[in-house]
Amino acid sequence: MKPLIGISCCVKPFGIFATPNHAASDSYIRVVLGPVDGIPVLLPAAGEALVPEILPRLDGLILTGSRSNVCPEYYEGPPHAEGTPEDKARDATTLPLIRAAIAAGLPLLAICRGFQELNVALGGSLNQRVQDLPGRIDHSTPSDQRFAKVRTAKAHNVRLLPGSFLAELSGRTEIPVNSLHNQGVARLAPRLAAEGWAPDGTIEAVRVKDAPGFAYGIQWHPEYDWETDSLSRTLFERFGAAATAWAARRALPQAAE
Protein backbone atom coordinates (compact mmCIF):
# COMPACT_ATOMS: atom_id res chain seq x y z
CA MET A 1 0.00 0.00 0.00
CA LYS A 2 1.44 3.37 -1.00
CA PRO A 3 2.07 5.78 1.88
CA LEU A 4 0.07 8.99 2.26
CA ILE A 5 2.56 11.87 2.28
CA GLY A 6 1.47 15.20 3.76
CA ILE A 7 2.82 18.21 1.87
CA SER A 8 2.66 21.59 3.61
CA CYS A 9 0.85 24.35 1.70
CA CYS A 10 1.41 28.09 1.66
CA VAL A 11 -1.33 30.70 1.45
CA LYS A 12 -0.76 32.63 -1.79
CA PRO A 13 -2.88 35.12 -3.74
CA PHE A 14 -4.23 33.77 -7.04
CA GLY A 15 -6.33 35.16 -9.86
CA ILE A 16 -7.55 38.62 -10.78
CA PHE A 17 -8.89 39.22 -7.29
CA ALA A 18 -5.72 37.89 -5.64
CA THR A 19 -7.84 35.59 -3.49
CA PRO A 20 -5.93 33.49 -0.94
CA ASN A 21 -5.29 29.93 -2.09
CA HIS A 22 -3.54 27.05 -0.30
CA ALA A 23 -0.79 25.85 -2.63
CA ALA A 24 2.38 23.78 -2.98
CA SER A 25 4.81 23.54 -5.88
CA ASP A 26 4.32 20.81 -8.48
CA SER A 27 7.91 19.77 -7.68
CA TYR A 28 6.67 18.19 -4.43
CA ILE A 29 3.75 16.42 -6.07
CA ARG A 30 6.04 14.95 -8.75
CA VAL A 31 8.71 13.79 -6.32
CA VAL A 32 6.11 12.06 -4.09
CA LEU A 33 4.60 10.33 -7.13
CA GLY A 34 8.17 9.52 -8.31
CA PRO A 35 11.01 8.34 -6.06
CA VAL A 36 9.00 8.57 -2.81
CA ASP A 37 6.42 6.26 -4.43
CA GLY A 38 3.64 7.69 -2.30
CA ILE A 39 0.32 9.50 -2.57
CA PRO A 40 0.60 13.29 -2.14
CA VAL A 41 -1.85 14.90 0.30
CA LEU A 42 -1.82 18.70 0.32
CA LEU A 43 -2.10 20.06 3.85
CA PRO A 44 -3.83 23.46 3.92
CA ALA A 45 -2.45 26.14 6.22
CA ALA A 46 -5.60 25.79 8.30
CA GLY A 47 -4.07 26.15 11.75
CA GLU A 48 -3.26 23.92 14.69
CA ALA A 49 -6.76 22.40 14.87
CA LEU A 50 -5.95 20.49 11.67
CA VAL A 51 -3.00 18.69 13.26
CA PRO A 52 -4.63 16.02 15.52
CA GLU A 53 -7.16 15.24 12.78
CA ILE A 54 -4.74 14.76 9.89
CA LEU A 55 -1.55 13.47 11.48
CA PRO A 56 -2.85 9.94 12.37
CA ARG A 57 -3.88 9.48 8.73
CA LEU A 58 -0.42 10.28 7.29
CA ASP A 59 2.58 8.04 6.74
CA GLY A 60 5.11 10.79 6.10
CA LEU A 61 5.43 14.56 6.08
CA ILE A 62 7.29 16.91 3.75
CA LEU A 63 7.73 20.54 4.89
CA THR A 64 8.18 22.47 1.67
CA GLY A 65 10.26 25.41 0.60
CA SER A 66 8.69 28.81 0.01
CA ARG A 67 9.79 32.38 -0.54
CA SER A 68 7.95 33.53 2.58
CA ASN A 69 9.93 33.76 5.82
CA VAL A 70 9.08 32.26 9.20
CA CYS A 71 7.68 35.11 11.31
CA PRO A 72 10.28 36.41 13.83
CA GLU A 73 7.81 36.40 16.71
CA TYR A 74 8.24 32.61 16.81
CA TYR A 75 11.92 32.94 17.67
CA GLU A 76 12.12 36.34 19.43
CA GLY A 77 13.73 37.86 16.33
CA PRO A 78 13.57 41.50 15.19
CA PRO A 79 10.68 42.45 12.88
CA HIS A 80 11.26 41.67 9.22
CA ALA A 81 12.38 44.44 6.90
CA GLU A 82 9.52 46.18 5.12
CA GLY A 83 8.23 44.07 2.23
CA THR A 84 9.65 40.74 3.47
CA PRO A 85 7.15 38.02 2.44
CA GLU A 86 5.51 36.28 5.39
CA ASP A 87 2.88 33.52 5.71
CA LYS A 88 1.39 33.61 9.20
CA ALA A 89 -1.23 30.97 8.34
CA ARG A 90 1.48 28.56 7.28
CA ASP A 91 3.57 29.23 10.42
CA ALA A 92 0.54 28.66 12.65
CA THR A 93 0.03 25.27 11.01
CA THR A 94 3.48 23.85 10.35
CA LEU A 95 5.11 24.66 13.68
CA PRO A 96 2.63 22.61 15.77
CA LEU A 97 2.45 20.03 12.97
CA ILE A 98 6.21 19.49 13.15
CA ARG A 99 6.16 19.09 16.93
CA ALA A 100 3.30 16.59 16.75
CA ALA A 101 4.90 14.64 13.88
CA ILE A 102 8.17 14.32 15.80
CA ALA A 103 6.33 13.30 18.97
CA ALA A 104 4.55 10.58 16.99
CA GLY A 105 7.74 9.45 15.23
CA LEU A 106 6.25 10.11 11.77
CA PRO A 107 8.84 10.11 8.96
CA LEU A 108 9.64 13.76 8.25
CA LEU A 109 11.69 15.58 5.61
CA ALA A 110 12.01 19.36 6.06
CA ILE A 111 13.23 21.33 3.02
CA CYS A 112 14.51 24.92 3.00
CA ARG A 113 11.70 26.92 4.66
CA GLY A 114 10.64 23.62 6.15
CA PHE A 115 14.17 23.16 7.53
CA GLN A 116 13.94 26.60 9.13
CA GLU A 117 10.48 25.79 10.53
CA LEU A 118 11.90 22.58 12.03
CA ASN A 119 14.55 24.57 13.85
CA VAL A 120 12.08 27.20 15.10
CA ALA A 121 9.41 24.63 16.05
CA LEU A 122 11.95 22.94 18.36
CA GLY A 123 13.17 26.15 19.98
CA GLY A 124 15.87 27.42 17.66
CA SER A 125 16.23 30.81 15.97
CA LEU A 126 17.05 32.22 12.52
CA ASN A 127 19.21 34.88 10.94
CA GLN A 128 16.97 36.76 8.52
CA ARG A 129 19.61 37.61 5.90
CA VAL A 130 22.62 35.34 6.07
CA GLN A 131 24.29 37.24 3.25
CA ASP A 132 24.49 40.33 5.46
CA LEU A 133 26.47 38.54 8.17
CA PRO A 134 30.25 38.97 8.22
CA GLY A 135 32.13 36.16 6.50
CA ARG A 136 29.02 34.58 4.98
CA ILE A 137 28.31 33.93 1.31
CA ASP A 138 25.09 34.87 -0.50
CA HIS A 139 22.78 31.85 -0.23
CA SER A 140 19.82 33.60 -1.86
CA THR A 141 18.37 33.23 -5.34
CA PRO A 142 20.61 35.50 -7.40
CA SER A 143 18.22 37.92 -9.10
CA ASP A 144 20.43 37.95 -12.20
CA GLN A 145 19.97 34.21 -12.72
CA ARG A 146 16.98 32.59 -14.40
CA PHE A 147 15.04 30.66 -11.73
CA ALA A 148 15.26 27.45 -13.72
CA LYS A 149 19.05 27.61 -13.66
CA VAL A 150 19.17 28.41 -9.95
CA ARG A 151 16.96 25.45 -9.16
CA THR A 152 19.32 22.91 -10.70
CA ALA A 153 22.63 24.78 -10.50
CA LYS A 154 24.96 23.83 -7.66
CA ALA A 155 25.74 26.97 -5.67
CA HIS A 156 28.15 25.65 -3.04
CA ASN A 157 29.35 22.48 -1.32
CA VAL A 158 28.06 21.11 1.97
CA ARG A 159 30.58 19.43 4.23
CA LEU A 160 28.98 16.33 5.80
CA LEU A 161 29.59 15.02 9.31
CA PRO A 162 31.49 11.72 8.97
CA GLY A 163 29.15 8.81 9.71
CA SER A 164 26.06 10.99 9.29
CA PHE A 165 22.99 9.91 7.34
CA LEU A 166 23.90 11.96 4.28
CA ALA A 167 27.57 10.97 4.43
CA GLU A 168 26.51 7.31 4.44
CA LEU A 169 23.91 7.90 1.74
CA SER A 170 26.28 9.76 -0.57
CA GLY A 171 29.49 7.93 0.30
CA ARG A 172 31.09 11.38 0.29
CA THR A 173 32.39 13.96 2.77
CA GLU A 174 31.19 16.90 0.69
CA ILE A 175 28.26 17.30 -1.71
CA PRO A 176 27.33 20.16 -4.07
CA VAL A 177 23.89 21.71 -3.52
CA ASN A 178 21.63 24.40 -4.92
CA SER A 179 20.84 27.40 -2.73
CA LEU A 180 17.75 29.62 -2.64
CA HIS A 181 17.47 31.13 0.83
CA ASN A 182 18.06 34.31 2.80
CA GLN A 183 17.26 33.00 6.25
CA GLY A 184 19.52 30.55 8.02
CA VAL A 185 19.97 28.83 11.37
CA ALA A 186 21.20 31.20 14.10
CA ARG A 187 20.61 29.22 17.35
CA LEU A 188 20.25 25.50 16.66
CA ALA A 189 17.34 23.89 18.50
CA PRO A 190 18.54 21.59 21.33
CA ARG A 191 16.90 18.52 19.80
CA LEU A 192 18.65 18.97 16.46
CA ALA A 193 22.13 17.75 15.56
CA ALA A 194 23.93 19.60 12.76
CA GLU A 195 25.21 17.19 10.11
CA GLY A 196 26.10 19.47 7.20
CA TRP A 197 27.68 22.90 6.79
CA ALA A 198 28.25 25.36 3.93
CA PRO A 199 31.81 26.66 3.44
CA ASP A 200 30.90 29.77 5.50
CA GLY A 201 29.72 27.66 8.44
CA THR A 202 25.99 28.04 7.74
CA ILE A 203 24.19 24.92 8.98
CA GLU A 204 22.65 23.16 5.97
CA ALA A 205 21.56 19.74 7.28
CA VAL A 206 20.17 18.54 10.61
CA ARG A 207 18.93 15.35 12.23
CA VAL A 208 16.29 15.21 14.96
CA LYS A 209 18.37 13.65 17.75
CA ASP A 210 15.67 11.69 19.57
CA ALA A 211 13.52 10.75 16.57
CA PRO A 212 12.83 6.99 16.37
CA GLY A 213 12.96 7.04 12.58
CA PHE A 214 13.54 9.21 9.53
CA ALA A 215 13.55 12.86 10.64
CA TYR A 216 15.88 15.16 8.75
CA GLY A 217 16.03 18.74 7.55
CA ILE A 218 18.04 20.20 4.70
CA GLN A 219 18.45 23.79 3.59
CA TRP A 220 18.74 22.99 -0.12
CA HIS A 221 16.24 21.61 -2.67
CA PRO A 222 16.61 17.98 -3.77
CA GLU A 223 13.10 18.11 -5.24
CA TYR A 224 14.46 20.29 -8.06
CA ASP A 225 17.06 17.88 -9.40
CA TRP A 226 16.20 14.29 -8.33
CA GLU A 227 15.82 13.31 -11.99
CA THR A 228 19.49 14.11 -12.64
CA ASP A 229 21.10 13.95 -9.19
CA SER A 230 21.43 10.43 -7.74
CA LEU A 231 21.79 11.62 -4.14
CA SER A 232 18.61 13.69 -4.37
CA ARG A 233 16.77 10.68 -5.74
CA THR A 234 18.18 8.30 -3.12
CA LEU A 235 17.23 10.70 -0.32
CA PHE A 236 13.59 10.64 -1.44
CA GLU A 237 13.67 6.87 -1.91
CA ARG A 238 14.87 6.41 1.67
CA PHE A 239 12.18 8.79 2.94
CA GLY A 240 9.63 6.82 0.89
CA ALA A 241 10.83 3.52 2.33
CA ALA A 242 10.39 4.89 5.86
CA ALA A 243 6.89 6.13 5.01
CA THR A 244 5.99 2.81 3.39
CA ALA A 245 7.05 0.97 6.55
CA TRP A 246 4.96 3.41 8.58
CA ALA A 247 1.95 2.73 6.34
CA ALA A 248 2.36 -1.03 6.79
CA ARG A 249 2.40 -0.62 10.57
CA ARG A 250 -0.64 1.64 10.42
CA ALA A 251 -2.50 -0.99 8.40
CA LEU A 252 -1.98 -3.66 11.09
CA PRO A 253 -5.09 -4.39 13.16
CA GLN A 254 -4.99 -2.18 16.23
CA ALA A 255 -4.91 -4.02 19.54
CA ALA A 256 -8.31 -3.90 21.21
CA GLU A 257 -8.45 -1.23 23.93
Ligand SMILES: N[C@@H](CCC(=O)NCCCC(=O)O)C(=O)O
Ligand atom coordinates in the same frame (compact mmCIF):
# COMPACT_ATOMS: atom_id res chain seq x y z
N1 LIG B 1 12.00 32.13 2.71
C1 LIG B 1 13.08 31.39 3.28
C2 LIG B 1 13.12 29.97 2.70
C3 LIG B 1 13.50 29.99 1.28
C4 LIG B 1 12.97 28.88 0.40
O1 LIG B 1 12.27 27.96 0.83
N2 LIG B 1 13.32 29.03 -0.85
C5 LIG B 1 12.73 28.26 -1.89
C6 LIG B 1 11.85 29.17 -2.72
C7 LIG B 1 11.17 28.40 -3.80
C8 LIG B 1 9.96 29.14 -4.28
O2 LIG B 1 10.12 30.31 -4.71
O3 LIG B 1 8.86 28.59 -4.18
C9 LIG B 1 14.42 32.07 3.06
O4 LIG B 1 14.49 32.99 2.23
O5 LIG B 1 15.38 31.66 3.71
